[in-house]
Amino acid sequence: MKYEIIHEEKYQQFTAKLEDDEEGEIAYAKPEEGVLNLTHTFVPEAYRGKGLAQELIATALEYAREHNLKVIASCEAVQKYLKQHPEYQDLIR
Incomplete structure (x- = not known):
């Protein structure tokens, strides 16, 4: 299922309404x-x-890629996602 996810930079989060x-x-x-x-x-x-969690994580990782940012995965769900998606390994700091 696709959810509309918006970047709320003011709150430092990506949100699905x-x-x-x-x-x-x-x-x-x-x-x-x-x-x-x-x-x-x-x-x-x-x-x-x-x-939904996977979509949120993928959105944040794509944002990092588009803005040439490295990623620290403090969240356990993100750590698990990264292990399952080697295409994002280049983003890990």
């Missing part, structure tokens, strides 16, 4: 110039197991 005012998100920090630390992924219980 869902039904009933719910949101899924992947949050990040910028610990230094050129580095994006993906710190936290959240998906509401009703949306778990439907691919």
Whole structure:
């Protein structure tokens, strides 16, 4: 399933707006110039197991690639995703 994911730079997160005012998100920090630390992924219980976390993570990684950023994966979900998707290994710091 495809979700509309928006980048909320002000809040340092990528957000999927869902039904009933719910949101899924992947949050990040910028610990230094050129580095994006993906710190936290959240998906509401009703949306778990439907691919939303993977879409959020992929969106954040594509953003990092487009902006020539290296990635730190503090979030366990991101660590797991990176192990399963070798095409993003070049982004890991």
